[in-house]
Amino acid sequence: MKVLYFAWMRERVGIAEEDVELPAGVTDVAGLIEWMKTRGGGFENAFTEMAVVRTAVNQVHVELSHPLDGGDEVAFFPPVTGGGA
Amino acid sequence: MIRVQQEDFDTGAEINAMRARIAGADAGGLCSFIGVVREGEGADQIAAMTLVHYPGMTEKELAGIEAEARQRWPLADVMIIHRTGRLIPGDQIVLVLTASAHRKAAIEACEFLIDWLKTKAPFWKSEESAGDTRWVAARASDDEAAAKWD
Numbered sequence: 001m002k003v004l005y006f007a008w009m010r011e012r013v014g015i016a017e018e019d020v021e022l023p024a025g026v027t028d029v030a031g032l033i034e035w036m037k038t039r040g041g042g043f044e045n046a047f048t049e050m051a052v053v054r055t056a057v058n059q060v061h062v063e064l065s066h067p068l069d070g071g072d073e074v075a076f077f078p079p080v081t082g083g084g085a
Numbered sequence: 086m087i088r089v090q091q092e093d094f095d096t097g098a099e100i101n102a103m104r105a106r107i108a109g110a111d112a113g114g115l116c117s118f119i120g121v122v123r124e125g126e127g128a129d130q131i132a133a134m135t136l137v138h139y140p141g142m143t144e145k146e147l148a149g150i151e152a153e154a155r156q157r158w159p160l161a162d163v164m165i166i167h168r169t170g171r172l173i174p175g176d177q178i179v180l181v182l183t184a185s186a187h188r189k190a191a192i193e194a195c196e197f198l199i200d201w202l203k204t205k206a207p208f209w210k211s212e213e214s215a216g217d218t219r220w221v222a223a224r225a226s227d228d229e230a231a232a233k234w235d
Contacts, residue, residue, distance in 0.1 A: 004139070006137065006139055006207065006209060007137065007209035007211075007220050008220045052222075052223075056139070056142055056207070059139070059141055059142035059145050059146075060142075060145075061146075061205065075139060075142065075207075077139070077207060077209065078209065078220065078222075078223070079204075079222075079223030080203070080204065080205065080206060080207050080208055080209060080223065081203075081208065081209050081210045081220075081221045081222070081223055082136065082138070082167060082178075082179070082202060082203060082206050082207075082208025082209070082210070083120055083167075083178065083179050083199055083202050083203035083206075083208070083227075084118070084119065084120010084121060084178050084179050084199070
C-alpha cells in the first residue's frame with residue numbers, strides 16, 4: 001500500500017511517501033495509525049494530536065473506521081487550509 | 086471547469102471566456118469570488134505564503150464540489166481556478182465563477198463553492214513571517230461556514 005504525508009505531517013515523519021505492507025491484524029485506518037505510532041520517532045510524533053490528523057483513502061476523505069486493503073493509497077494530512085480570506 | 090496552477094489568472098479574461106461558453110444559455114447572472122493573499126497586521130503580518138496540495142485528490146475534490154453545486158442550483162457554467170506555490174500579499178489565490186439564469190442561484194452557488202473548497206480541497210498554506218515559516222492552522226469559522234450548507 002502507498003502511504004503519503006502532507007504539510008507538517010510530512011515534516012514530522014521526514015518522508016513524502018512510502019510503500020508499506022498492510023501490517024498483520026490491521027483492517028482499518030485507526031489500526032494503521034496505531035501501528036504508525038509503534039514505529040516511534042517522527043511517526044509517533046506525527047500521530048500524537050489526532051484532532052488535527054485527517055485521512056484520505058484512494059483520494060477520498062474517510063473516517064478512522066474506514067476499512068483498508070493492501071492496494072490502497074492512504075494519505076495523512078492536517079485539516080486543509082486552501083482558498084482565500 | 087477546474088484548474089490548479091502556479092500561474093496567475095486574468096479574471097476579466099476568464100469572465101469573458103465564460104460568457105462566450107454560455108452564449109445562448111440564457112444565463113442572466115454571473116458571480117465571481119476572488120481570494121487574495123492578505124498581509125495581515127502586527128504579529129500576524131506575513132511576507133509570503135506557500136500553497137501545496139495533493140495532486141490528483143485536489144482535482145477530484147474540486148470536481149466533486151462543482152458537481153454538488155450543479156445538483157443544488159441550475160448553473161449554466163462553473164469555473165474554479167486555484168493557485169499553488171509561493172505567493173506574496175496582494176497576489177490572487179483563487180477564483181470562483183458561476184453563471185445561472187438568475188442572480189440568486191449564481192451568488193449562492195459561488196458562496197457554497199468557496200466555503201466547501203476551503204474545508205474539503207486538499208491545499209495547505211505555510212506563511213513566512215519575520216524569518217520564520219509556519220503552517221497555517223484550520224479555522225473553526227471556516228468549518229462553520231461550510232457546515233451551513235449541510
